[in-house]
Amino acid sequence: MATVDELRAQRAALDAQIKEAKRAERLAGKAPPWGPEGAALYRAVGEAIRSTRLAQDMTQEQLAKAVGFLRTSVVNIESGRQRVPLATLYDIADALGVQAVALLPRNEDV
Secondary structure, three states: OOOOOHHHHHHHHHHHHHHHHHHHHHHHOOOOHHHHHHHHHHHHHHHHHHHHHHHOOOOOHHHHHHHOHHHHHHHHHHHHOOOOHHHHHHHHHHOOOOHHHOOOOOOOHH
16 A cells, blocks of 8 residues: 555545646747747847857857856747747857857848
């Protein structure tokens, strides 16, 4: 027979799985609230940030620390799931040692 602590641990694991499944269902096939055009823009910005960061052998953790974010925010920005405020874009550009314009796509690319 399982102990109370074992049952609590099993329940916590199941609760986490349920929470993740609900999140995945909610996000499946949904365009972000800023629309498909905005989604392309933020994906392009995120890809530029990722490629610049990788070219400098910088980790997501290092970039996050440099701009005062959590690593998960950098993950979400790089994937285009999180919108980047203009001031934050400049902070990221400074941390990467580039001009902010280097992280923006051309108009015709989005």
